[in-house]
Amino acid sequence: MVLFPASPTPIVYLTTLNGKAIYLKQDYLNHPAVSGNKLRKLKYTLQIAQENQATLISFGGAYSNHIAALAAAGNILGISTVGIIRGQELADTSRWSNTLKKAADNRMQLHFISRETYREKQLTHAAIKAIIDHYANAKIIPEGGSDRLSLIGSAEIIDECIAQHPADGFDVLFAACGTGGTLAGLIDGVARQTSSHYRLVGISVLKGHLGLSENIRSLSRSHMLVDWSINQDYHFGGYAKTSPMLQAFMADFESNYKIPLDPIYTAKLCYAVFDLANNSPNKQPENWLIYHSGGLQGAK
Numbered sequence: 001m002v003l004f005p006a007s008p009t010p011i012v013y014l015t016t017l018n019g020k021a022i023y024l025k026q027d028y029l030n031h032p033a034v035s036g037n038k039l040r041k042l043k044y045t046l047q048i049a050q051e052n053q054a055t056l057i058s059f060g061g062a063y064s065n066h067i068a069a070l071a072a073a074g075n076i077l078g079i080s081t082v083g084i085i086r087g088q089e090l091a092d093t094s095r096w097s098n099t100l101k102k103a104a105d106n107r108m109q110l111h112f113i114s115r116e117t118y119r120e121k122q123l124t125h126a127a128i129k130a131i132i133d134h135y136a137n138a139k140i141i142p143e144g145g146s147d148r149l150s151l152i153g154s155a156e157i158i159d160e161c162i163a164q165h166p167a168d169g170f171d172v173l174f175a176a177c178g179t180g181g182t183l184a185g186l187i188d189g190v191a192r193q194t195s196s197h198y199r200l201v202g203i204s205v206l207k208g209h210l211g212l213s214e215n216i217r218s219l220s221r222s223h224m225l226v227d228w229s230i231n232q233d234y235h236f237g238g239y240a241k242t243s244p245m246l247q248a249f250m251a252d253f254e255s256n257y258k259i260p261l262d263p264i265y266t267a268k269l270c271y272a273v274f275d276l277a278n279n280s281p282n283k284q285p286e287n288w289l290i291y292h293s294g295g296l297q298g299a300k
């Protein structure tokens with residue numbers, strides 16, 4: 001199986017609202033098992049690990065898209081992977097999510113630690129250090145995969161979008177934000193373009209995540225050079241929270257456009273973009289692009 005397809009994922013036109021032509025980049029199609037932004041973020045870490053025969057160790061919860069992507073990619077490329085998972089009760093395999101079952105099938109070695117230990121700063125805690133020390137030539141990837149190397153992979157999304165432009169270009173690119181690592185990479189990708197300058201808008205899926213902008217500034221070296229902002233109005237009560245309105249939007253969207261959404265990230269993202277277009281104060285024509293970052297593995 002080829003992990004990094006040479007051809008770009010498609011961009012499709014959805015609709016026009018208040019003069020805003022809305023397009024969507026189907027990055028969930030970039031790989032059947034390792035889909036969306038998590039593959040983009042892991043790309044260079046995987047290449048280096050393969051060259052050095054390193055073991056990749058990372059962190060996540062029972063439903064983590066990052067853990068799912070790391071396990072699947074490691075299995076395909078022959079890289080050993082280790083997942084340090086939040087929740088000691090999950091040592092009981094009868095309580096495993098589909099994500100954990102699939103990660104184990106993909107030969108990821110799983111370790112379960114208490115929520116208290118998980119909350120501690122992960123590399124200094126004795127229990128975590130003991131797990132890591134067990135592996136020779138280990139490379140640690142932070143939760144969600146948001147390290148500097150991940151930005152290089154995410155920046156390539158912009159190169160693809162520029163090559164796929166409609167004739168008059170895109171004006172705004174919207175992406176869902178958890179840690180903000182993906183948006184930081186998109187910022188770097190826009191900064192190095194000479195011909196196009198998108199505005200970037202991150203939709204936070206966490207409630208009151210005040211450290212998000214700071215995290216992006218600390219990751220992206222070019223955050224001063226690009227017009228970007230974070231919108232905190234569409235978290236629907238917080239991470240993994242939902243509402244009947246969001247559920248109804250998701251069902252309508254999927255049946256109208258035949259594009260699957262995940263409830264945690266991309267449903268909130270698409271809701272936000274449609275709502276912002278509907279409530280736009282002017283009818284000035286613009287091209288808006290939604291970055292569909294995947295996240296569909298948890299739903300299956």
Ligand SMILES: *Cc1c(COP(=O)(O)O)cnc(C)c1O
Pocket residue numbers: 036037038065066144146176177178179180181182183262265266293294295296
């Ligand atoms: C992890 C994830 C995000 C958030 O990415 P960050 O880089 O942490 O901001 C967005 N969408 C999907 C589908 C994800 O799995």
